[in-house]
Amino acid sequence: MGQRYVGSVVADVHRTLLNGGIFLYPRKSDAPKLKIRLLYECNPMAYIMEQAGGLATTGKVSILDLQPTNIHERSPIFLGSKEDVEELISYLEKYDH
Numbered sequence: 001m002g003q004r005y006v007g008s009v010v011a012d013v014h015r016t017l018l019n020g021g022i023f024l025y026p027r028k029s030d031a032p033k034l035k036i037r038l039l040y041e042c043n044p045m046a047y048i049m050e051q052a053g054g055l056a057t058t059g060k061v062s063i064l065d066l067q068p069t070n071i072h073e074r075s076p077i078f079l080g081s082k083e084d085v086e087e088l089i090s091y092l093e094k095y096d097h
Contacts, residue, residue, distance in 0.1 A: 009036060013045045013079065017052055022080030022088060026059070034074035038066060042077045055085035059092045 009023075016023045023045075025036050036042055046056030046063035056063040056079035063077055078088055 009041050009045060013049065016080055017049070017054075020081060020084075022078065022084040024088075025077045027076040034076060036074060036077055038063075038068050038073045038075045039071060042066075042075050046077070046079060049079045053082060054080055055082050057085060057089060059089065059096065 009025075013023050015021075025034070027034060042056070042063050049056045050064065056077060058066070058076050059078055063075065063079070066075065078085055
């Protein structure tokens with residue numbers, strides 16, 4: 001698996017759909033302010049990924065299960081094939097404290 005990052009959520013998720021792999025946008029302790037917005041970036045990409053048989057999560061809960069509290073709410077997101085995302089979740093459960 002290689003790394004690619006265009007900087008456009010749509011382009012990066014499209015490549016993930018075509019070529020496999022996983023799209024990661026985690027919350028980082030040194031940069032807690034996220035860029036990707038839940039309602040008009042995370043949710044549409046999560047819906048498409050899940051319709052294609054993949055998964056989309058914050059690392060703790062499905063993106064599509066989140067209830068927004070603000071129109072511009074931001075969220076971490078991990079999406080990709082079911083197997084890749086499940087492997088990531090097990091890693092996060094074990095090591096992310």
